[in-house]
Amino acid sequence: MTATVESAPYTVEEVCEQFDPVMGLEVHVELNTATKMFCGCANAFGAEPNTHVCPVCLGLPGSLPRLNGTAVESAIKIGLALNCRVRERSGFARKNYFYPDMPKNFQISQYEDPIVFDGYLDVPLDDGTTWRVEIERAHMEEDTGKSLHVGGATGRIHGADYSLLDYNRSGVPLIEIVTKPIIGAGVRAPEVARAYVTALRDVLRGLGVSDVRMDQGSMRCDANVSLMPKGATGFGTRTETKNVNSLRSVERAVRYEMGRHAGVLLSGGTIRQETRHFDEQSGTTSPGRPKETFADYRFFPEPDLPPLEPSRDWVETLRAALPERPWERRARIQTEWDLSDEELRDLVNADALDLVADTVDAGAPPEAARSWWVSYLSQQANTAGVALTALPITPAQVARVIALVEDGTLTNKLARQVVDGVLAGEGEPDDVVAGRGLAVVSDESALTAAVDEALAAQPAVAEKIRAGKTKAAGAIVGAVMKATRGQADAARVQELVLERCQ
Amino acid sequence: MSDITRDDVAHLARLARLAVTDAELDTFSRQIDAIVDTVSAVGDIPDDIPPTAQVVPQTNVLRPDTTEPSLPREAALAGAPAAEEGRFRVPRILGEEL
Numbered sequence: 001m002t003a004t005v006e007s008a009p010y011t012v013e014e015v016c017e018q019f020d021p022v023m024g025l026e027v028h029v030e031l032n033t034a035t036k037m038f039c040g041c042a043n044a045f046g047a048e049p050n051t052h053v054c055p056v057c058l059g060l061p062g063s064l065p066r067l068n069g070t071a072v073e074s075a076i077k078i079g080l081a082l083n084c085r086v087r088e089r090s091g092f093a094r095k096n097y098f099y100p101d102m103p104k105n106f107q108i109s110q111y112e113d114p115i116v117f118d119g120y121l122d123v124p125l126d127d128g129t130t131w132r133v134e135i136e137r138a139h140m141e142e143d144t145g146k147s148l149h150v151g152g153a154t155g156r157i158h159g160a161d162y163s164l165l166d167y168n169r170s171g172v173p174l175i176e177i178v179t180k181p182i183i184g185a186g187v188r189a190p191e192v193a194r195a196y197v198t199a200l201r202d203v204l205r206g207l208g209v210s211d212v213r214m215d216q217g218s219m220r221c222d223a224n225v226s227l228m229p230k231g232a233t234g235f236g237t238r239t240e241t242k243n244v245n246s247l248r249s250v251e252r253a254v255r256y257e258m259g260r261h262a263g264v265l266l267s268g269g270t271i272r273q274e275t276r277h278f279d280e281q282s283g284t285t286s287p288g289r290p291k292e293t294f295a296d297y298r299f300f301p302e303p304d305l306p307p308l309e310p311s312r313d314w315v316e317t318l319r320a321a322l323p324e325r326p327w328e329r330r331a332r333i334q335t336e337w338d339l340s341d342e343e344l345r346d347l348v349n350a351d352a353l354d355l356v357a358d359t360v361d362a363g364a365p366p367e368a369a370r371s372w373w374v375s376y377l378s379q380q381a382n383t384a385g386v387a388l389t390a391l392p393i394t395p396a397q398v399a400r401v402i403a404l405v406e407d408g409t410l411t412n413k414l415a416r417q418v419v420d421g422v423l424a425g426e427g428e429p430d431d432v433v434a435g436r437g438l439a440v441v442s443d444e445s446a447l448t449a450a451v452d453e454a455l456a457a458q459p460a461v462a463e464k465i466r467a468g469k470t471k472a473a474g475a476i477v478g479a480v481m482k483a484t485r486g487q488a489d490a491a492r493v494q495e496l497v498l499e500r501c502q
Numbered sequence: 503m504s505d506i507t508r509d510d511v512a513h514l515a516r517l518a519r520l521a522v523t524d525a526e527l528d529t530f531s532r533q534i535d536a537i538v539d540t541v542s543a544v545g546d547i548p549d550d551i552p553p554t555a556q557v558v559p560q561t562n563v564l565r566p567d568t569t570e571p572s573l574p575r576e577a578a579l580a581g582a583p584a585a586e587e588g589r590f591r592v593p594r595i596l597g598e599e600l
Contacts, residue, residue, distance in 0.1 A: 034567045069565060089561075091555065161593075164586055164590065164591055165589050303556065306561055
């Protein structure tokens with residue numbers, strides 16, 4: 001089925017001459033708990049289909065949900081990090097709808113009494129100012145299974161017309177974080193949307209509660225957008241755009257919907273309240289599958305799960321253990337490491353800040369740690385076509401390599417070979433040094449012998465050096481480096497050459 | 503009477519993915535109407551009585567986050583009317599966007 005692509009005839013600037021945009025952002029985050037929300041099946045991405053399923057997450061008759069304590073703790077942490085209040089008594093509800101990816105035919109969610117509510121996040125914008133996004137609520141629920149549609153439209157099997165279901169994801173803990181309407185952002189609305197999701201991702205990553213990988217679906221954003229004519233008091237009809245799978249797409253989807261709404265409204269049409277699907281390729285949206293209206297979900301209290309009453313002690317213990325906010329941490333690190341704005345930005349953009357910080361924590365000086373991650377290791381990641389964080393080398397290993405350079409065991413050149421060895425799976429840095437025989441030749445007598453040999457082999461050069469032409473020493477250094485297969489410290493060799501020629 | 507109409511029943515049937523005949527619309531609207539009438543007695547309960555979704559006075563029943571064995575895949579798929587490539591096979595839902 002081809003989606004009808006509509007153009008967005010108005011730019012954000014044109015839209016905002018006549019309308020004020022209103023946004024509401026719903027972000028679903030999969031928690032990185034070991035197990036699912038209501039059963040002990042592993043919460044793991046990428047396993048063989050239907051290998052992490054049990055009677056509970058398959059919705060088999062008679063099975064009963066048992067709530068994951070760590071997931072509750074993560075939900076409270078998220079709430080606290082978003083300046084939310086923690087509800088004294090909250091409970092679960094059943095959201096009823098029939099769809100094959102949900103085997104129970106209801107999703108266990110929270111309805112009237114979400115565990116945390118009424119918060120805000122001060123979001124850093126590109127120009128250095130902040131925008132306060134108010135948080136309506138964050139609640140716990142469970143993810144659905146995954147459908148693989150097979151049939152004429154996909155062309156996989158001609159004439160077939162069915163879906164294949166994998167329930168490994170069914171029951172994975174989800175937290176849905178819902179903003180209050182974001183009003184008054186005007187032309188900055190798309191930027192605010194992106195900045196909010198970025199800041200939220202950073203906060204969640206800092207909490208360590210989720211992988212927050214938008215590309216893998218562990219963080220997903222739905223963007224509600226409506227326009228109200230300037231001076232109006234009531235909100236316009238909104239659309240909800242789903243499948244927004246990158247930070248950039250959040251901004252593009254909001255921008256596109258603003259332009260599309262204005263086009264419809266200014267040509268005398270009306271916006272239909274509907275779910276829309278974002279297309280990453282074209283940057284446009286198209287109508288999604290028709291969904292139940294809110295009342296059709298027939299929410300009712302989940303009788304199989306007792307209510308939650310988080311104790312004050314528990315909440316305060318979690319609050320006390322909250323990490324620094326990422327941007328506050330960045331500001332501190334910038335001062336501590338004495339970085340320029342540009343250097344800091346490069347680190348963040350290269351996704352290297354945590355790696356460098358961990359390397360520093362493992363004992364390396366900040367400058368060396370930064371240099372390794374943003375230059376040599378970034379190059380290796382690019383070449384291998386993987387994310388820097390996915391390189392098979394740990395900050396501790398990088399710190400060890402740096403220590404080996406500092407104590408003179410390795411030159412920078414040898415250090416790169418050691419890193420190559422670690423990346424190639426040859427073990428710890430010390431194993432690679434031993435295995436490849438890479439330690440600097442620091443045996444002075446061996447080096448001196450090599451220098452003498454090189455001088456003897458090139459008597460004319462030796463004579464020049466003795467006559468005071470120290471630049472000529474380069475040829476001898478080169479010969480020694482060659483003889484030691486690059487494993488001597490060139491600076492030390494230079495010193496030795498000059499000493500021997502005095 | 504609670505006035506459950508044939509349209510209400512048709513709507514409920516669609517939500518439940520049930521095919522209902524024209525004659526059944528009449529039968530079910532009468533029956534559901536009677537059920538809703540009976541249940542509507544809860545409306546007489548004063549507002550200051552807290553709703554009861556649980557009759558066991560328990561709170562904070564939590565499970566440690568440790569993995570437990572899942573079903574073998576063959577067992578998981580055993581009850582499925584159809585399976586393919588290790589997955590449950592179901593008919594496509596009408597009107598669904600692909």
